[in-house]
Amino acid sequence: MKNSKMKLTKRIMALLIAVMMVVAMCVPAFASETTDKNTFTLPVSIQTQVMNGKVIRAADVTLNEGDTALDALKKLYPAETETKETISGVEYHYLGDLKWYQTSYTFDGVTYTSNYIPAIKMPGHSQNNRFFGDNGTISSDPIALKGKYKYLPKLNATETKLGLAKNSTFNNQIHATDWLSEKDYNNYSGWMLLINGNTNNNGVDTVLTKDSGSVCLAFSMMTGLDLGQTGYIKNSEGEWTQVNPW
Known part of the structure; x- marks a missing residue:
């Protein structure tokens, strides 16, 4: 037993x-x-199509729930280490080709902080090595494609429609050597974030989901008009005016 x-x-x-x-x-x-x-994958890219028809960086990136567009862009550089630099009291962050900083504003007594990308690394780009000559004309510099700004006729037509002098929005300046920066060439130029092909978002702080479609940081010479987006430009009276995409 x-x-x-x-x-x-x-x-x-x-x-x-x-x-x-x-x-x-x-x-x-x-x-x-x-x-x-809790993870998903999206195509993420940085491109300068309106300048030279190129894609600087692109990959299918695996993201976690709660990741922002900035997180997605940073994941394009998995082998790089983030660095920081303080210039005139502003702390800039660098990773791969990316450069960004935090900006704050106060509304109704509440302070909001957001990230902003003013420039992307562009080796060799300088005042003496430009994609376009003055006012978007053909440049003979090494970095150029030897063609004028593709949307120059549309830009000029928009200026005329707003009562502005032809080419008056151009400043013909490169603001930082080896970078493609906001307000380079034109007073309305800069880096814009397209999520699923649209700039109607919260910029690089936009929280992504599996339904976000795609993330693209693209340079525009004119508030997104040359990216197929609606833009806003000051007319001859100094009033911000909505302009339809080119």
């Missing part, structure tokens, strides 16, 4: 151990499955 009880006890113990091993093997798989449900 005693032997029977011992055999039964051993069988129960063996069964419990087997069950525990199965559970232990299933838990990591279950955890992995749960983690995968």
Whole structure:
């Protein structure tokens, strides 16, 4: 009788151990499955199509729930290390080709802070090595494609429609060597974020989801008009005026 009880006890113990091993093997798989449900992949890119028809960086990036567009852009440079530099009291962050800083504003007594990208690394780009000559004309510099700004006729037509002098929005300046920066060439130029092909978003602080479609940081010479987006430009009276995409 005693032997029977011992055999039964051993069988129960063996069964419990087997069950525990199965559970232990299933838990990591279950955890992995749960983690995968909280991640998603989106195509992310940085491009200068309106300047030279090129894509600077592009990849399918795996994101986590809660990641922003800035997080997505930073993940284009997985092997790079972020650095910081303070200039005139502003702390700039650098990673790969990216440069950004935080800006703050107060509304109704509440202070809001957001990230902003003023420039992207562009080796060799300088006042003496430009994509276009003055007022968007053909440049003979090494960096140029030897063609004028593709949308120059539309830009001039927009200026005329707003009562502005032809080419008056151009400043013909490169503001930082080795960078393509906001207000380079034109007073309305800069980097714009397109999520699923649209600039109607909260910039690089936009929280992404699996339905965001795509993320693209693109340079525009004219408030997004040359990216197929609605823009706003000051007319001859100094009033901000909505302009339809080119």
